[in-house]
Amino acid sequence: MExxxxxxxxxxxxLMHNTMKITEGHLEGxxxxxxxxxxxxxxxxxxxxxxxxxxxxxxxxxSFQLYADSEAVRTHWRLSDPYIAGVMEHCAxxxxxxxxxxxxEVRAALAPGPAVPFPVSITPFITGFxxxxxxxxxxxxx
Numbered sequence: 001m002e003x004x005x006x007x008x009x010x011x012x013x014x015l016m017h018n019t020m021k022i023t024e025g026h027l028e029g030x031x032x033x034x035x036x037x038x039x040x041x042x043x044x045x046x047x048x049x050x051x052x053x054x055x056x057x058x059x060x061x062x063s064f065q066l067y068a069d070s071e072a073v074r075t076h077w078r079l080s081d082p083y084i085a086g087v088m089e090h091c092a093x094x095x096x097x098x099x100x101x102x103x104x105e106v107r108a109a110l111a112p113g114p115a116v117p118f119p120v121s122i123t124p125f126i127t128g129f130x131x132x133x134x135x136x137x138x139x140x141x142x
Contacts, residue, residue: 012069013066014066014067014070014072014073014098014099014101014102015067015098015099015100016064016065016067016098017096018062018093018096019061019094019095020062020063020094021059021060021092022090023059023091024059026090027059029089030054031054033086034063034087036086037084040079040083041076041083045076045079045080046071046072046075046079047067047072048072049066051063066130073102094119095118095119095120096110096118096120096121097120098110098120098122099122099123099124100125101124101125107122110122
């Protein structure tokens with residue numbers, strides 16, 4: 001696991017960027033499974049934001065998820081396993097890039113090994129802001 005040094009006091013949000021390689025012939029299955037997973041997360045999950053992008057020509061997908069803190073990440077993992085399993089039937093994780101300051105428990109869960117057979121990097125927060133719609137309006141088409 002790669003870690004870049006530097007932190008900002010009080011920064012608790014965690015942004016995850018998951019890069020996935022879609023299995024040849026599984027693009028439509030991937031799209032359906034990821035829509036189900038995002039619909040579930042929107043209704044039940046702790047994420048502040050989830051957005052998924054697909055490069056069809058490269059069969060590569062990028063998922064960005066913003067969490068308020070490490071407890072929200074753990075809640076997501078507990079709730080979403082069946083939906084994530086459905087997505088993973090159609091792809092393989094290539095890498096996970098984590099931005100922010102996940103706590104030691106989340107860091108340990110992301111350590112390389114049999115459960116995490118892909119590269120993981122963790123880069124601490126330095127500065128920034130976000131403006132998220134508070135009305136719950138969906139900005140993207142499904």
